[in-house]
Amino acid sequence: MTPDEFHAHARAAADGELRLPLARMTAWEVSPFEPEGLRVSPLRPPVLPEPPRHGEDPADCHVCAARDEGLWFTEHWRLARVIGVGVPLALMLYPRDHYDLAALPDELAAELGVLTTRVVRLVEALPHVARAHVYRLGDGAAHLHLWFFARPAGQVQMLGSWLPVWDDLLPEYPAEPAQADAETVADALTASYGGRRTANA
Numbered sequence: 001m002t003p004d005e006f007h008a009h010a011r012a013a014a015d016g017e018l019r020l021p022l023a024r025m026t027a028w029e030v031s032p033f034e035p036e037g038l039r040v041s042p043l044r045p046p047v048l049p050e051p052p053r054h055g056e057d058p059a060d061c062h063v064c065a066a067r068d069e070g071l072w073f074t075e076h077w078r079l080a081r082v083i084g085v086g087v088p089l090a091l092m093l094y095p096r097d098h099y100d101l102a103a104l105p106d107e108l109a110a111e112l113g114v115l116t117t118r119v120v121r122l123v124e125a126l127p128h129v130a131r132a133h134v135y136r137l138g139d140g141a142a143h144l145h146l147w148f149f150a151r152p153a154g155q156v157q158m159l160g161s162w163l164p165v166w167d168d169l170l171p172e173y174p175a176e177p178a179q180a181d182a183e184t185v186a187d188a189l190t191a192s193y194g195g196r197r198t199a200n201a
Contacts, residue, residue, distance in 0.1 A: 003046035010043055018042040023127070032166050050082050055142040058098040063143035065098045068199035071186035076108055077115060078199070079189065082147070082183040086170025088129060089181045090151040093119065094143065101136060101144050112146075119144045121147055122185045129181075133163055149179075157188045 001009060019040045026035045054060030060172050070080035076097070082090035093115060094110060104112065116134060121130035135147040149167065151158055158166045186197060 007043070007046050014043050025162070028160075028162070030157055030162050032157075032162055032169055043135045053138075053140060055098070061141075061143050063094055063100055063141060063145065064098050065107055067094075068095075070198065070199070071182055072189050072195055072197060073199050074195040076111065077195070079186060081179065083175065083178075084172055085149075085178075086167045086173055087149050088152050089123060089126070089148075089178050089185075090167070090174055091119065091123070091182065091185065092147040093146040093148070098142075099144050100142055101138060104144065115193070116146065118189060119185065122188045122192075123148055123150050125188070126181050126184065130154070135164065183195065 010020065011018065018041055019074065022038055022040060025031060026033055026038060055063060058064055062094075063128060066080075067078065070078040072079040073096070076095060078094050078096050080092050080094070082092050093112075095104070099105075099108065113146055120132040120134060129150040131151040131155040133147075133149040133151060135149070136144075137147075138144070149163055151163055190197060
């Protein structure tokens with residue numbers, strides 16, 4: 001469907017205020033919201049052309065400017081802790097050079113797969129962490145960034161795709177244990193995969 005056809009298709013399911021029915025997800029027992037009183041935002045028409053993402057021009061990319069900041073580095077990758085989150089730990093994996101996911105050369109794409117698996121293993125090995133969720137969205141920034149969210153053990157209400165919403169609702173997790181866990185992951189990644197804890201070795 002074209003953007004206009006897609007919009008018309010969605011509008012056909014909306015009410016007179018262009019509000020779609022609540023998603024089935026809102027009835028899941030892991031939803032952070034009670035369906036009563038929830039309202040869907042009115043459906044808006046498509047915006048074309050879409051506004052540019054941050055860093056479409058590498059010269060203006062803040063991720064490129066921070067290529068030497070983080071917890072762990074190789075020639076091609078860096079891992080950093082995301083601050084201000086509600087989950088026990090959130091990490092971000094970036095290529096040090098300016099690539100989006102679709103533009104990654106095959107050798108870096110293969111390395112990304114191995115690195116993703118290693119980071120997940122190490123996050124899930126932390127005490128009091130049940131799962132490591134991995135997200136790639138790509139709508140806000142043109143520089144590839146992969147999120148790793150640690151779901152706290154026992155918090156079964158936070159299972160699945162609602163975890164990023166729960167993260168926004170939770171109070172900020174204490175920085176000291178989050179940093180200690182991030183450093184544990186970085187040290188273990190250095191020992192098991194290679195790389196280093198500083199940008200320049």
